[in-house]
Amino acid sequence: MNAEAAVFYVFGAITVLSAAVVVLARSLIYSAFALLFTFFGVAGLYVLLGADFLAATQLLIYVGGILVLLLFGVMLTHKLYDLDLRSEVTQFLAGIIVASGLFVIVIFVAVRTQWATGPGRPPSVTTAEVGRLFMGQYLLPFEAASILLLVALMGAAMIVRRRRDA
Amino acid sequence: MITLQHYLIVSAALFSLGMLGILTRRNAVNVLMGVELVLNSANLNLVAFSRFGSGNLQGQLFAVFVIVIAAAEVAVALAIVLTLYRLRRTSNLDAADILRG
Structure with a gap:
């Protein structure tokens, strides 16, 4: 080993x-x-x-x-x-059955499938390349994620706010 | 030699445990912890395929987006749980039946 x-x-x-x-x-x-x-x-x-x-x-x-x-x-x-x-815990037996069934199925798929493994990526410093991809090829999802975060945080603040008039 | 399958098995275990938490717990915060486990297992799969696949970084980028969405999801979900607690004095999910006809 x-x-x-x-x-x-x-x-x-x-x-x-x-x-x-x-x-x-x-x-x-x-x-x-x-x-x-x-x-x-x-x-x-x-x-x-x-x-x-x-x-x-x-x-x-x-x-x-x-x-x-x-x-x-x-x-x-x-x-x-x-x-x-x-x-509290409910439906423990049913939960165990569903979760272990899922586990067996996923393990079966993971082990039996011939995954198309390629040359792979030797461990190297990734930060610079990740930044380049975010600012280049994936700029639109990056900006969309930032707007999503802003909206989600504002929404969370709005939901928990105590209303004065209530 | 650690192969792709090793990581997939760890990830499958994480996923099943998270699923068990979502299914069996009645406390809303505990269910959220199960959701986090499931999201982490998905991320582990993405990074493992990125490492052993064709050798590009796209899996890692996708994992970063998953982390961002997990953060947003937890913030909104906890806001809802707090509001439910104020309304019903409990965070038990079975108490959230206000919309039931």
Whole structure:
């Protein structure tokens, strides 16, 4: 087993095990902090795949933004003296059946298909090329995404605003 | 030797776990965490195909767009959850039946 395989198995195990904790933990706070490790594991896999810019983005936006937002969501939707912060679980057996069925199907497709793998991309610094593509070939989606973000954030602020006249 | 299939298997596990979270949890914030797991698994697939495929960066660019949309989705969804909490004093999704006839 070479170094790449060892790193892959470590990060893959971190990702999958903490994702299982996210889904199965009784307490919302445990789920949120396990999600932190899932995001770190996925960022490590990105580094292993040669996507350095994407790994940094993953850490900044997911860990720095989305996870903090989710923690705010947990804190704001529970009374502060409500210490256990439990999350109800329903239809557990049906959920297990559907999720494991999906897992088997996806694994079957992933292993049995002859993927058209090409020459591949040797790990190299990607930031400059990603920036060039965003400012060139993919300028329109880039601008559309920025407008989408603006609209979504303004909409979120509008939805949660307390109305004076209400 | 780590191949494309290894990454696809990790991604499939992430996807199924996220799906399980979406299906079985009743707390809205917890369902959102499941959605994040599913989006992360899709991103992992995109980057893996970008690495082992024809060798261009388009998969990574697409993953950046997915991250942007995930951020927007979480912001709006949490706003809705907060409004639901103000209205019903709970973030249980079964309480969101106001539109039911």
